[in-house]
Amino acid sequence: MKRLVSILAALALAIAGAAHAQTFLTIGTGGVTGVYYPVGGATARIVNEAGVGLRLTVESTGGSVFNVSAIRGGQLDLALAQSDVAYQAFNGEAAFDGDPYDGLRVIMGLHPEPMHLVCQNDAGVEGFRDIAGKRVSIGNPGSGILNTVQAMLEAYGMSESDFTPEYLRAAEAPDFLRDGRIDCFFYTVGIGGAAIRDITATADVSLVPLADPELETMIEEFPFYAFATVPAGTYGGQDEDLTLFGVKALFVSSTDLSEDNAYAIVKAVLDNLEAFQAIHPALANLTAEDFLSGLGAPLHAGAERAFSEAGLY
Ligand code: GLU
DSSP states (O other): OHHHHHHHHHHHHHHHHHHHTOEEEEEEOOOTTSSHHHHHHHHHHHHHHTTSSEEEEEEOOSOHHHHHHHHHTTSOSEEEEEHHHHHHHHHTOGGGTTOOOTTEEEEEEEEEEEEEEEEEGGGOOOSGGGGTTSEEEOOOTTOHHHHHHHHHHHHTTOOGGGSEEEOOOTTTHHHHHHTTSOSEEEEEOOTTOHHHHHHHHHSSEEEOOBOOHHHHHHHHHOTTOEEEEEOTTSSTTOOSOEEEEEEEEEEEEETTSOHHHHHHHHHHHHHTHHHHHTSOGGGTTOOHHHHHSSOSSOBOHHHHHHHHHTTOO
């Protein structure tokens, strides 16, 4: 009996020790009607269930620029972020002008994030330039949306003084559009994002094509921009394939994330690829190429190890 008690005590100690060995990491995502939030949540579940001593939790945030800054400040361990924002942070450009963050690392590349420009059908906006004179939401400060729209404005030789800008959060912009308080809103988000699906299915609004030569020039200049095709029928009233300029989503951290932890996260995702791809339609067609191209910042050494082991890198 005494022996049993001491075995049980040893077992209890071992379990307590194991629980102690858990590392808690927080993932910054985006608004709850976006794609980052469900993708972050499901990634957390896959990694937590892999039993590798990691406990990931998700936070809704203002978006990419906030996320990268919070990783830098140590308030977040991991985050989803746009490829253009990662590039600019790493190189000290745009929102990070003159203040490069060389500790930023990419864990893996994810889904394309086309720029969705959604306008009232009677606003007469058929292309980017037509936003001139309109009331348009270009994203909250801290979002990747605002960052990308500002780069697009520059490419068209336009500025925020050419229209009436609003800086709404992605979760609130659709209601403003529905109520006629704005003519259009921009949202850089994965294909099939809930916010865009809902508003296009229930209001007299449409997506505006974004494939002008000005945007082609941006893509030629910077590898983290790309065109994406939104298949016909993805959104309400969208009968044809639609080409949209945009960026891609990345899973990022800082060099402070240990090599073993970065390795464990990527390995858990690769080992459960089917479950991962089933999380959201935006991830359904991810290829090995998507994980590793157009990253904008260096790959984390632990991620590199996991991708090499899987024969992908
Ligand atoms: N790309 C958006 C941003 O960085 C967020 C998209 C999402 O939440 O899915 O602001």
